[in-house]
Amino acid sequence: MRFLHLIIAECIKLKTTLSLYFSLIISGLVVLAVYFGHTIDVHSLASLNTNPWTLYFNRAHCIITAFMIVPCLIFLILTFYYVEKRADSKKLLYTSPNHRITQFLAKLFPMLIMLLWIVVSFTLFTALSGYILGLRFPEYEMSFYLPPVKDSLVLMFHIFISCLGILGVQLFLHSLFRSYLIPLGLGFLFFLSAFIMSVMNMSWTKFHPYSFPIVVRDLNFIASDSRVLYADGLISNFELSSLGVFLIFLLLSFYVESKRYVH
Amino acid sequence: MIRIQDLTFSYNQKDLILNDLHMTVPKGAIYGFLGANGAGKSTTIRNILGLLKPTAGTIEVMGTKQIKKDYSYYSKIGTLIEAPALYQHLSAIDNLKITARFQHQDYSRIEYVLDRVGLAKSKRKKVANYSMGMKQRLGLAIATLHDPELLILDEPVNGLDPNGIRDVRSFLKDLQESGKTILLSSHLLSEIEKMASHVGIIEQGSLVYEGSMEALNSERQGQGRIRIKTNDIQKTGLLLQDRLESSDESFCILKVSDDQEISKIISNILEAGIDVYDVRRIENSLEHFFMDLTIKKSAP
Numbered sequence: 001m002r003f004l005h006l007i008i009a010e011c012i013k014l015k016t017t018l019s020l021y022f023s024l025i026i027s028g029l030v031v032l033a034v035y036f037g038h039t040i041d042v043h044s045l046a047s048l049n050t051n052p053w054t055l056y057f058n059r060a061h062c063i064i065t066a067f068m069i070v071p072c073l074i075f076l077i078l079t080f081y082y083v084e085k086r087a088d089s090k091k092l093l094y095t096s097p098n099h100r101i102t103q104f105l106a107k108l109f110p111m112l113i114m115l116l117w118i119v120v121s122f123t124l125f126t127a128l129s130g131y132i133l134g135l136r137f138p139e140y141e142m143s144f145y146l147p148p149v150k151d152s153l154v155l156m157f158h159i160f161i162s163c164l165g166i167l168g169v170q171l172f173l174h175s176l177f178r179s180y181l182i183p184l185g186l187g188f189l190f191f192l193s194a195f196i197m198s199v200m201n202m203s204w205t206k207f208h209p210y211s212f213p214i215v216v217r218d219l220n221f222i223a224s225d226s227r228v229l230y231a232d233g234l235i236s237n238f239e240l241s242s243l244g245v246f247l248i249f250l251l252l253s254f255y256v257e258s259k260r261y262v263h
Numbered sequence: 264m265i266r267i268q269d270l271t272f273s274y275n276q277k278d279l280i281l282n283d284l285h286m287t288v289p290k291g292a293i294y295g296f297l298g299a300n301g302a303g304k305s306t307t308i309r310n311i312l313g314l315l316k317p318t319a320g321t322i323e324v325m326g327t328k329q330i331k332k333d334y335s336y337y338s339k340i341g342t343l344i345e346a347p348a349l350y351q352h353l354s355a356i357d358n359l360k361i362t363a364r365f366q367h368q369d370y371s372r373i374e375y376v377l378d379r380v381g382l383a384k385s386k387r388k389k390v391a392n393y394s395m396g397m398k399q400r401l402g403l404a405i406a407t408l409h410d411p412e413l414l415i416l417d418e419p420v421n422g423l424d425p426n427g428i429r430d431v432r433s434f435l436k437d438l439q440e441s442g443k444t445i446l447l448s449s450h451l452l453s454e455i456e457k458m459a460s461h462v463g464i465i466e467q468g469s470l471v472y473e474g475s476m477e478a479l480n481s482e483r484q485g486q487g488r489i490r491i492k493t494n495d496i497q498k499t500g501l502l503l504q505d506r507l508e509s510s511d512e513s514f515c516i517l518k519v520s521d522d523q524e525i526s527k528i529i530s531n532i533l534e535a536g537i538d539v540y541d542v543r544r545i546e547n548s549l550e551h552f553f554m555d556l557t558i559k560k561s562a563p
Contacts, residue, residue, distance in 0.1 A: 002367055009364035016352050083350060092348035092405070095312050096365040097338035262314040263274075 006098060006106030014110060019079030022072070023114040030068050031125035034060040038133055052140050053130055053147040060126045061152070065159060065213045066195065069118070073166055074187035076114060080107060081174045081183070090262045100257045108171070108250075115163060119156035123149060161235055162216040165209035165242035166190075168249030175256040209245045212238050264290045264413055264444040265311060270320035272303075272310055272468075280306045282468040284320070288446050288461070293439050295459030295476075296448040297553060303468040304448040305345060308417050311446075312342060325413060338366060341411035343419055347402025351391040355382050355401050358390060359408055366409040376404040381430055395422035403431065407438070414438065414445045420454055432458050456549045466557045479552070487519045492541035493532060502535050503528060516545065 014020045038056065084090070093103055127147045134142025169190070173183035194210035205211045215238050235243075265288035272281040281303050288294040298304045309315040311322055324340070327333055350358055359373045377383045380400040390398065399422050406414060414435075420428045435445055435458055449455055455462065462479050464472040472479070492514050493499045500510045506528070508516040519525050525542070532539055 005364045005367050009361045012353070012357055012361050012364070013350060015357060083352070086352075087348050087350045088346065089348045089350070091309075091312075091314060091342070091344045092362070093365065094314060095337050095340065095342045096362075097335050097367065098365060099334055261316055262309065 002098070003102060003106060006103060007109050010106050010110050013083055017079055017083055019076050019114065022079065023076060023118055026068070026072050027064075027118050027122040027125050030064050030122065031060060031129045034063060034126065035129040035133060039136070051145040051148075052142050053145050056130050056133070056142075057126055057148055057152050060122070061155060061159075064122055065216075066198075069159065069163060069213050070166060070191045070194070070210055071188070072118065073115065073163055074170060074184065074191065076118075077111060077167065077170045077174065078180055078184050078187075080111060081180050085178075085180050090260070094260075094262055100260075101254050104175075104254060104257050111167065115167070116160060119160045120153065123152040123156055126152065158216050158235065158239060159213050161239040162212035162242045165212055165245030165249075168246035168253075169209060172249040172253045172256070175253040175260075206238065206241075209242060212242045216242075264288050264292075264325060265446065266321075266323040267307070267311070268321050270307070270310060270322060271318045272306055272315060273318050276318070279318075280468055281310070281317075284465070284468065284470055286463055286470055286473065288444060290444050291439065291442055292461045293435060293445045293447060293459045294461045294463060295455030296446060296463050296465065297450070297452065297455055298448075298465035299450060299557060302465045304450075304465060305417055306468075307465065308344060308415055308446070308448060312340070312344075312415065314344075338409060339412045341406035341409065341414045343402045343406040343415075344417045345421075347398055347405065349390045349398055349401060349405075352389065354389060355386045355393075355404070358401060359404060362405045362408050368409050372408055372410065376408050379407075379434060380404045381427075396424055396427050399423055400427065400431075403434070412443060414443060416445065417448045418450070419447065420449065420451060428454065452549045452553055464553060464557070471557065472552075479549075482552070487521070488545040489517050489519055489525055489528070490514050490541075490543045490545055491517060491528075491532070491539065494538040494540065498535070499532060499537055502531065502537070 034056070037059070084093075094100065096103075127149050130142055130147055134140065166187075170183060170187055173186055174180065177183055190208075190210040194205070194208045194214070197205040197208055198211045198214045206215060216236060265286065267284055267286040270281050270284040270286075271279060273279045284303070284307060286307070296304055296307070306315065310317050311324060321328055325336060327336055350361065353361075355377060356373060359376070360370060363370055363373065374383070377386050380403050382397060382400055382404065385393070385397065390401065393401065399419065403416070403419060406416065416435075419435075420431055423431060432454070435447070439445060439460070447455065447459065456476075459476055461475050462472065463470050474482075488508060491499065496510055496512065496515055499515050500507050503515070503517055506517045506519070508518055510516065517528060519528065525544075529539055529542065
């Protein structure tokens, strides 16, 4: 019950914040970009006896994992901490009758919910936009096939797990540094390095938590014959690594928060 | 309610911010914690609240020395430390709802505290659009929302207009009458004089005075001063060099301990052939008392 109170407090803090609107619309914006991309190049979707949805979903997944999910996550966490830093709230929160770790977990909860919403809504928006595309261009027979919603949800679940490592690192950076600009800058630096490493197929990519969503997408790639290559419900080593990174950095954040003094 | 013994605090083990500080805040008191800027008031308060770790010494708050570990004690303490911690993008009501949730309280007292600090009309306005005084009032509302036994207020009247200061004074007096203990840090001596039942004066990290307001008043009365005008100020100054506090072209300010001494001083001046034109007693304000103590402490 006490933990629920803290979650309610965290939800009140989110009212009218950028993070709330950001998480609500970011999937829609990505899907909108995918949709308009296909209206320009809709012919690439059409090939005989293949499900046009598969290609459509693959492209959407490619954009969200390579370009969107990591910066989106960095911004999402930033807005949570920006609100606190702007309010100089540590002196208020640390003199409330709650353990600091409980407070930290209460803040983590809406973050996870928002991240989950982003990955789930992405699939729903992609399916919706695909149907609209099918209505505009019936000759590509989108309505004759079923969208791979289940496969996409499975893939997005794997991507959600692969993002947890990044979440852990960013939370730790925000706990460690007083300025919110340093975690933001470092987060983008890590993202860019991961992006470059994965584009260049460097072997070190698999050790870089910020590249896990891209790697995991590749592993779970929905093949053009609608066969999911790696989505048997189990999690890959990269997701396990992501969970490990998440837990390690969460513990480090707990340590930093519990030892922190407010000058 | 608060007992501090041998409190020492330093950020770098070299420069001591607090040095063997002793302090006792009695239950039910309004304890005026006075000190110049940088004297160590806020650092003391942060140490009391567990926001800083003392280098040495013990702090006992409401019977516990482990306030940071036994965080349930925070439900009995209301705090306002310097500028209040407010979520600028939210209204006053939402800020209070957050505090209520953090204190595991319902929302029943929100309207009361808003009304008490005079923010009932602007409760739905975004805090970012509040004036400094309004933010300070909201900070007080947040500090008192959960009806704490102990209030620790660091510069609560900062940014308030005279009406606001009067309202806060009356609010704090009411709280004291209802049995609350208030530790009130300020550099506004006149405010402390009007509100406090006990006073502690800190200078360079040590408490140089602590006592009740009555004790302080009687001590002040024993340290009277007179302003005297004569036909030869220079000669008067030289004659009463040991009592001279200051002088200018027209007056000498002299320290006196009682009324008999005033008569003796006048006789001495007259015997020296100096004409006395005017003698006036100067009320020894808290400001002078404070200055005396802090100058003594600062002197090498």
